Amino acid sequence: MADRSYLDWPFFEGRHRALARKLDDWAARNLSGIDHGDTDAACRALVAALGRDGWLKPTGAVGDEVLDVRTLCLIRETLARHDGLADFSFAMQGLGTGAISLFGSPEQQGWLKQTRTGEAISAFALTEPQSGSDVANSTMTATPDGDDFILNGEKTWISNGGIADLYTVFARTGEAPGAKGLSAFVVPADLPGFEVVERLETIAPHPLALLRFNDVRVPGAALIGERGAGFRIAMSVLDVFRSTVAAAALGFARRALDEALARVSAREVQGAPLFELQMVQGHIAQMALDVDAAALLVYRAAWAKDSGAPRVTREAAMAKLYATDQAQKVIDSAVQLHGGDGVRSGEVVERLYREIRALRIYEGASDVQKVVIARQTMSAFQGS
Known part of the structure; x- marks a missing residue:
């Protein structure tokens, strides 16, 4: 039987302990028969199931709500113990919309209604082919054009790439060199010029992709926070x-x-x-x-x-x-x-x-x- 004694540690409140036990029981009933043969289909089904039963609600914060990190950690630990793809599906709903939860406008946070119920899948598009972990050297651009921005460049190793409905995308708006010249945008997947160039296969299958943005036009309202605040x-x-x-x-x-x-x-x-x-x-x-x-x-x-x-x-x-x-x-x-x-x-x-x-x-x-x-x-x- 899995050890649960750590739930009695003083890091947690009663609500955390109750959540962990409830999710463990839910996972035992719902995750044992997940078919991983079609990774995309499995992730869509897992997001739908997690959203249907309320487990995605902690992945987003609207208005005065805050992201509770202990809750996020307990859910990820529990899901990972039962099924790695279930953990992945949960995690990306949070990471993909994290910028919207923390810095998004009320209009942008409207997406959270869909991601927290499993009706939409999100992704976090930060890594680039040449920069990797060196975010300050990102080269993808977001060029102002009237009230809009034009996105050009590539992102790679993007989790949920190819199945996401929206992407949080980081691009260079040029306010300053390096880290100070990046901005963040909400980019729906159905915009003209957005392309999934390649699906990336790994030793543990997950939806991963190389993405290309060819003159993708987004409105000024897609900017998350302020220009230059992306890093x-x-x-x-x-x-x-x-x-x-x-x-x-x-x-x-x-x-x-x-x-x-x-x-x-x-x-x-x-x-x-x-x-x-x-x-x-x-x-x-x-x-x-x-x-x-x-x-x-x-x-x-x-x-x-x-x-x-x-x-x-x-x-x-x-x-x-x-x-x-x-x-x-x-x-x-x-x-x-x-x-x-x-x-x-x-x-x-x-x-x-x-x-x-x-x-x-x-x-x-x-x-x-x-x-x-x-x-x-x-x-x-x-x-x-």
């Missing part, structure tokens, strides 16, 4: 959602630990359970330690943000770096404890092994997180 908007969104990536990794790690415990309890070697071997106990002990340590970092970052911290850049970076890296190790140990079955296609731990790897890259690769942590730590030291 700040993007970083603010990642400040909220980076911790949730760590939570998804934590969910994968918890599932791997559960699968390993079941395996070493049932498997016998020389007439005794595999668990009786001290080296196996060593693996289990390290896995349990890594899971709990990751959970502490994840929910510290989420609690800090929910408690009013203006930025949790350092805390979120620590959570993402540690939780994703340690989840990789926990899952690798689970594969090892399963022996040959661990690499058999279709086994749970084999699927987890493929699913975890991307989390150490997207929304800031592990090496980028180390740079962030080092700079934040030095800045705090110099300011003390």
